[in-house]
Amino acid sequence: MPQLHAQPYDISANGFYFGSLEEYADKARNNRNDYGDPVEEYEIQFIDGDHIDCDLAKAWGINQANIGPYFEASESWDDHDKSVFIIAVGDAGYSFDPDSVSSSDFDVDIYHVDSMKELAEQFVNEGLFGDIPDHLANYIDMDAIAYDLSMDYTETEVAGERLIYRAA
Incomplete structure (x- = not known):
């Protein structure tokens, strides 16, 4: 499973590591900056995992809004499906809807x-x-x-x- 990091845009707050959407939601809900205010915006960074999941994250353009479907794809798709997506979106310029994407959506x-x-x-x-x-x-x-x-x-x-x- 990929390990991601939520890096706050708020420089007075600390980021956190997470490996699932549930863990992200829990840590984000409880994260506060130095002034006690909730932290709302994060840059999501791929930290550790299989090389293909790193390439998938890059092609996916992971962010706060689409990490749930990214985790689902990284867990349920096989390497061929991931390769099709990476090539279609990352190289060939296909667009996709993160909430309903399937590797069969792409003719590659x-x-x-x-x-x-x-x-x-x-x-x-x-x-x-x-x-x-x-x-x-x-x-x-x-x-x-x-x-x-x-x-x-x-x-x-x-x-x-x-x-x-x-x-x-």
Whole structure:
């Protein structure tokens, strides 16, 4: 579970760490500044957790209003769903409603390869260009196919892993 920090905008108040929406609500309700006034506004910062949850928090744009749905997504989504969201919102510019978001809302194809050339080789091996006779296989220009693929596919990194994606 991710560990977050609520940093008050009020310089006379102390922040606090939390790991759930309930813990945040409890600590925020009881937090006071040096003058005894309640603290109302916080910057929410990702502190600790899995690398993919950190990338998810960044793409999510965590703040006071959307940390509940962020916690739900970080707990219930698998790494693929998180990667789809991170790429769609963080790289491809999709928008989302935090209260009703699902990774299936985004049309993103992800390939776990390190380069366009590797993606080209995968597509050829999977038969995307039809059945290629063995005596012609050496004449296929993988670099040219990789170049063509780079017009529709994009390389990125999510949680330290290189990925190639296509977003519709």
